Structure formats: C-alpha cells, structure tokens
Amino acid sequence: MLLVGLTGGIGAGKSVVATRLAELGAVLIDADRLAREVVAPGTEGLARVAAAFGPQVLAADGSLDRPALGARVFGDEAGRRTLEGIVHPLVRARTHELAAAAPADAVVVNDVPLLVEVGLAPTFQLVVVVEADEPTRLDRLVRDRGMTPDAARARIAAQASDAQRAAAADVLLRNDGTLGALLAAVDRLYRDRLVPYEAGVRSGIVSASDGAAVIADPDPAWPAQAARLLGRVGHALRDVPGVDLAHIGSTAVPGLPAKDVIDLQVGVPSLAVADDVAAALGAAGLPRRPGEWADIPRGSVGTGEDRWPKRLHGSADPDRAVNLHVRVTGSPGWRLALLVRDHLRADGAVRDAYGALKRRIAAGAADIDAYADTKEPWFDTEAAAAEQWAARTGWRPSAAACASAG
Structure with a gap:
C-alpha cells in the first residue's frame, strides 16, 4: 500500500x-x-x-x-x-x-x-x-x-x-x-x-538504478528533498529513543557536483536497534538493500562506500534515489560521515577539487561500481585531512548536524 x-x-x-x-x-x-x-x-x-x-x-x-x-x-x-x-x-x-x-x-x-x-x-x-x-x-x-x-x-x-x-x-x-x-x-x-x-x-524492493556513473551539477533542491525524507524517517521512528538524523554525502554540500542520490544517516543506539527499525523504515518507503544487510568488516575508511558495520536502505520510489545509512551513534563511521560533510562545506578549495575529481572518474568509469572503486583512495586522504581540520577548529558532531527523530 x-x-x-x-x-x-x-x-x-x-x-x-x-x-x-x-x-x-x-x-x-x-x-x-x-x-x-x-x-x-x-x-x-x-x-x-x-x-x-x-x-x-x-x-x-x-x-x-x-x-x-x-x-x-x-x-x-x-x-x-x-x-x-x-x-x-x-x-x-x-x-x-x-x-x-x-x-x-x-x-x-x-x-x-x-x-x-x-x-x-x-x-x-x-x-x-x-x-x-x-x-x-x-x-x-x-x-x-x-x-x-x-x-x-x-x-x-x-x-x-x-x-x-x-x-x-x-x-x-x-x-x-x-x-x-x-x-x-x-x-x-x-x-x-x-x-x-x-x-x-x-x-520491500529498492527501485532499480541503471548503474550509470552520472555526475549532476549541484542542485539547490537537494537539501529540501533530504529534509522531506528525514521528516518521513523521523515520523516512522518517532517512538524509538536515541535516534538522530542527518543529511550526509555529496548532496549535503552546497556547490558540490554529485550523483543524483540523496544520502541520509540514521544514528541508533545499537545495530540491534537498526535491525528492529528495518520494518518501519520499509513501511515509510525505504526498504533495506538486499545483500548489504550483514555486518561488513572494516576495510578502508571510505564514507561513500563505508565498510564499517551499518545497515543500508534504499528507496522504493522510482523517481528519488536514496541511500539511507543506519549506523550506531558515536561510531567511527557515523562520525566520519558528518566530519567529511562538514569539512567539505567549510573548505571550498577541497570541495571544488573533489568535484573535479568526481567528474574525471565518472567520465571514464564503466559503471557505478567502477566509479566507487576508483574514487575510494580519495576518502583515505580526505579522512586524514578532515581529522586535521577537526583538530584545528575544535569540530564536534552537534545538534545542528544531527536532527532528532520525533
């Protein structure tokens, strides 16, 4: 229904x-x-x-x-x-x-x-x-x-x-x-x-993607679309304590070219809670992605294709692609997603260099998987740079970064 x-x-x-x-x-x-x-x-x-x-x-x-x-x-x-x-x-x-x-x-x-x-x-x-x-x-x-x-x-x-x-x-x-x-x-x-x-x-099926690595110009509508989706998620999880919500990823950075996919993050107290809320998220139009539900051992520190344990949902809406990352609040993956987003928002030069890199990689990538694999080393470098920026500025995840469900 x-x-x-x-x-x-x-x-x-x-x-x-x-x-x-x-x-x-x-x-x-x-x-x-x-x-x-x-x-x-x-x-x-x-x-x-x-x-x-x-x-x-x-x-x-x-x-x-x-x-x-x-x-x-x-x-x-x-x-x-x-x-x-x-x-x-x-x-x-x-x-x-x-x-x-x-x-x-x-x-x-x-x-x-x-x-x-x-x-x-x-x-x-x-x-x-x-x-x-x-x-x-x-x-x-x-x-x-x-x-x-x-x-x-x-x-x-x-x-x-x-x-x-x-x-x-x-x-x-x-x-x-x-x-x-x-x-x-x-x-x-x-x-x-x-x-x-x-x-x-x-x-409970995520809408299919054509698999192409297409980078779109920055769209000023992305934050409003994310806000509507987060409102829906917040309503679905309104009775779940300890939940925080955030718009993350490239579409959360003004001026950054990106795939037309909205990345959202739900912070929960534990992965057991992440499993418990799966049905509610699915009923809200965001079913879990098949094959990406089990814990995945940490590899590199990438935030786009995060290999730290999480649960990943997508969208059943054929006109709005979404990646919904459900992570434990305070975990390294949860923190880094917010940190990289805020670093890119704060440093226009880093943002623009990343945007140019995304376009170059997408132009030569056979599909979205090849694009993600080629882009992965950038995240290792960016993670270190973002940590240095956080140390200089005293950055911390804050209430401004993470809206509560309710």
Missing part, C-alpha cells in the same frame, strides 16, 4: 486531480467529506462543537450551521484551534479506518486541504501539491464559486503560502494551463511513479 498526501491552495484544482486519481484506480479519502461526517447530526463531534461554541452554531433542524460556525472562528485563532482540536482527531481516526480497509496493493490518496498547515506531510510516503498562480485561483473562485474578490483573497491568505506548500511537495502539478494538460500529467504520475512505488513498498 502506498499512502499519498494530496493538497493545494483553494482554487488550484486539487479536486480535479483527486477525481482523476480515483478514476485511475486510487482509493480516495476526502478529508473535507470526513470533516462533515464527523460532525453530522447525532455524532460525538457535533455534540462537542455545540458544547464549545454554543447552540448558535446549530441550525433549526439540529445540524451544524456551517456559515455560523465559520463566522465564529474566522479570524479567531483560539476558536480555530479549539475547533481543530475537536475535528482533526476524529478525521484522523476515520482516515486510518478507511486506509486499513483498502486493498493491500492500493494507492491510497488522502485529499487534505490543510495538509501543510497541520503538519501532516511526514505521515505520507509521497506528497503531491497542485498549484496555480494566485490571479488564476482568484478568477476561479469568483467565477465558479461566486465569491467576491475580497472574500477570495481572504481565503487564500488564510491558507499556507505557495512557498510553504512547495517545500512540502515531492510532486508539484501545475494547473495554469488546459484541463487536458493537467489530466495527462496526473496519468503519467499515476502510471510511472505511484503504481511502481506502491509495488516497491509492498514487496
């Missing part, structure tokens, strides 16, 4: 995307509909809302008077939080029930208008955001929903910003063009990414 979060600003066209995904075979869970269901007449939710806001939010027939409630909480931060504290837990509980009832091979799409606002992004294996320029959204709200321009602007301003939604998005679907273009993009997403991603999660 794959859990997808779908969101977008009012007027962006999220409902069109949700409908299309359902037509393609996804199981759709509509948070707005559930929010209405949990406060229907006779429900616990309606009784709690009436108790919190008074009988004036009830219609003559005993149902919820939504305009009256909206007027009561709009612009009232405390009132809004009270309402959310009643409705959101009930919606989450019902969402979990519906997801649990879906087929084992389902792509479950949770249509959640306030996904970003309430911090739900890490609970999904993929987040899809539908976006459109504000003038387009305003025109749709006035034309199709009968809002006044001022009312439409107020509704847009009350939601998360485009930048906040984009930061949470693994997939951005633009909806400023034709309906046909949007539907075609949704079809490609479902066929080429969601369906194979679901199969990988269900079977």
Whole structure:
C-alpha cells in the first residue's frame, strides 16, 4: 500500500486531480467529506462543537450551521484551534479506518486541504501539491464559486503560502494551463511513479538504478528533498529513543557536483536497534538493500562506500534515489560521515577539487561500481585531512548536524 498526501491552495484544482486519481484506480479519502461526517447530526463531534461554541452554531433542524460556525472562528485563532482540536482527531481516526480497509496493493490518496498547515506531510510516503498562480485561483473562485474578490483573497491568505506548500511537495502539478494538460500529467504520475512505488513498498524492493556513473551539477533542491525524507524517517521512528538524523554525502554540500542520490544517516543506539527499525523504515518507503544487510568488516575508511558495520536502505520510489545509512551513534563511521560533510562545506578549495575529481572518474568509469572503486583512495586522504581540520577548529558532531527523530 502506498499512502499519498494530496493538497493545494483553494482554487488550484486539487479536486480535479483527486477525481482523476480515483478514476485511475486510487482509493480516495476526502478529508473535507470526513470533516462533515464527523460532525453530522447525532455524532460525538457535533455534540462537542455545540458544547464549545454554543447552540448558535446549530441550525433549526439540529445540524451544524456551517456559515455560523465559520463566522465564529474566522479570524479567531483560539476558536480555530479549539475547533481543530475537536475535528482533526476524529478525521484522523476515520482516515486510518478507511486506509486499513483498502486493498493491500492500493494507492491510497488522502485529499487534505490543510495538509501543510497541520503538519501532516511526514505521515505520507509521497506528497503531491497542485498549484496555480494566485490571479488564476482568484478568477476561479469568483467565477465558479461566486465569491467576491475580497472574500477570495481572504481565503487564500488564510491558507499556507505557495512557498510553504512547495517545500512540502515531492510532486508539484501545475494547473495554469488546459484541463487536458493537467489530466495527462496526473496519468503519467499515476502510471510511472505511484503504481511502481506502491509495488516497491509492498514487496520491500529498492527501485532499480541503471548503474550509470552520472555526475549532476549541484542542485539547490537537494537539501529540501533530504529534509522531506528525514521528516518521513523521523515520523516512522518517532517512538524509538536515541535516534538522530542527518543529511550526509555529496548532496549535503552546497556547490558540490554529485550523483543524483540523496544520502541520509540514521544514528541508533545499537545495530540491534537498526535491525528492529528495518520494518518501519520499509513501511515509510525505504526498504533495506538486499545483500548489504550483514555486518561488513572494516576495510578502508571510505564514507561513500563505508565498510564499517551499518545497515543500508534504499528507496522504493522510482523517481528519488536514496541511500539511507543506519549506523550506531558515536561510531567511527557515523562520525566520519558528518566530519567529511562538514569539512567539505567549510573548505571550498577541497570541495571544488573533489568535484573535479568526481567528474574525471565518472567520465571514464564503466559503471557505478567502477566509479566507487576508483574514487575510494580519495576518502583515505580526505579522512586524514578532515581529522586535521577537526583538530584545528575544535569540530564536534552537534545538534545542528544531527536532527532528532520525533
């Protein structure tokens, strides 16, 4: 099963995307509909809302008077939080029930208008955001929903910003063009990414790589992608004590060319804990890599292909390659991964020389294994240089380097 979060600003066209995904075979869970269901007449939710806001939010027939409630909480931060504290837990509980009832091979799409606002992004294996320029959204709200321009602007301003939604998005679907273009993009997403991603999660199989040693130019999107993945890992391991998380490797160094693979590190108290959390990581879309699960005796000190004991996971998402290194916090491999990253961040000359070396080796490498083997001696030299830098600067792994799960 794959859990997808779908969101977008009012007027962006999220409902069109949700409908299309359902037509393609996804199981759709509509948070707005559930929010209405949990406060229907006779429900616990309606009784709690009436108790919190008074009988004036009830219609003559005993149902919820939504305009009256909206007027009561709009612009009232405390009132809004009270309402959310009643409705959101009930919606989450019902969402979990519906997801649990879906087929084992389902792509479950949770249509959640306030996904970003309430911090739900890490609970999904993929987040899809539908976006459109504000003038387009305003025109749709006035034309199709009968809002006044001022009312439409107020509704847009009350939601998360485009930048906040984009930061949470693994997939951005633009909806400023034709309906046909949007539907075609949704079809490609479902066929080429969601369906194979679901199969990988269900079977515990890392998405296959073509094996080529391709070095990409530095991508400013890499840190944001890593942050989203770390959020997902942190949520999956939220009940595991003593876990720390970090973005490591070349994509964690601004300005450094790299393979388009996000390297992440999970620090755990012991390798036994690493084994215990394997299933949770797999359920989050990061299954363990076959053949690289047992302890491996230390050889050289390389961080890219670390031969110290660890557990290695990859990504079931065909569009986002990941190496997730699970190491014992404080171990030599854990420390060196952070040290080399920080040394490269601090010394632009070393970073640039390493980037040039990577490009030269990749140009002559037959495949990714040959590339890694040829590059390995650099790590031995860099480890010594990084240790000297650490001694000069007093470097230590810090809270800034390693975010805690939770």
